[in-house]
Amino acid sequence: MKLKMHVNGREVTGEAEGRTLLSAFLRDGLGLTGTHIGCDTSQCGACTVHVNGRQVKSCTMFAIEADGAEVTTIEGMENADGSLSVLQQAFQDHHGLQCGFCTPGMVMAAAALLREIPQPTEAQIRAHLDGNICRCTGYHNIVKAILAASGQPVAMAAE
Ligand code: FES
Ligand code: FES
Numbered sequence: 001m002k003l004k005m006h007v008n009g010r011e012v013t014g015e016a017e018g019r020t021l022l023s024a025f026l027r028d029g030l031g032l033t034g035t036h037i038g039c040d041t042s043q044c045g046a047c048t049v050h051v052n053g054r055q056v057k058s059c060t061m062f063a064i065e066a067d068g069a070e071v072t073t074i075e076g077m078e079n080a081d082g083s084l085s086v087l088q089q090a091f092q093d094h095h096g097l098q099c100g101f102c103t104p105g106m107v108m109a110a111a112a113l114l115r116e117i118p119q120p121t122e123a124q125i126r127a128h129l130d131g132n133i134c135r136c137t138g139y140h141n142i143v144k145a146i147l148a149a150s151g152q153p154v155a156m157a158a159e
Helices: 022-029 086-093 103-116 122-131 139-149
Strands: 002-007 010-015 048-051 054-057 070-072
Touching: 010 022, 022 048, 048 103, 054 103, 086 103, 086 139, 103 122, 103 139, 122 139
Parallel strands: 002 070
Antiparallel strands: 002 010, 048 054, 048 070
16 A cells, blocks of 8 residues: 655655554654564554654554654654754753663653643653653653753652
8 A cells, every 4th residue: 555644744655555553664664763663562652653743652553544644753853953852852961761772752752741741740751651661660760851851850759
């Protein structure tokens, strides 16, 4: 099947079988390997992208379901000049990543949260990240990074 969608602001076309997952299409069809596949069963959140402005685990939808959609992946999160966005920079500054495998999904989930709640509480951040697993268990610093990106102090209740 032929597909056409906007990915990170650019119109792209491609072909996919009806059973091809959006995660596979992004990685294998478009070469956007920043979208990671950790489980392929909608548990880990590493494959999180935005589809029409909504946070989606891209292994939970078929590529064909995104036909005509606006898709944003981690590659589309940097500033226009190629520098890191405020959120990405906060992950770097607050050591919000260790191996980095979960990081694209964490950043995409956090971006969706901040769009909805510009200054979330620590509890709201932790609740929102419920579907994103970090095998390195770096949750404290991920929460700190999101607090910092939202312009809030990074001191946390859990410490
Ligand atoms: S790869 Fe999609 S949720 Fe784990
Ligand atoms: S930084 Fe390694 S899985 Fe999260």
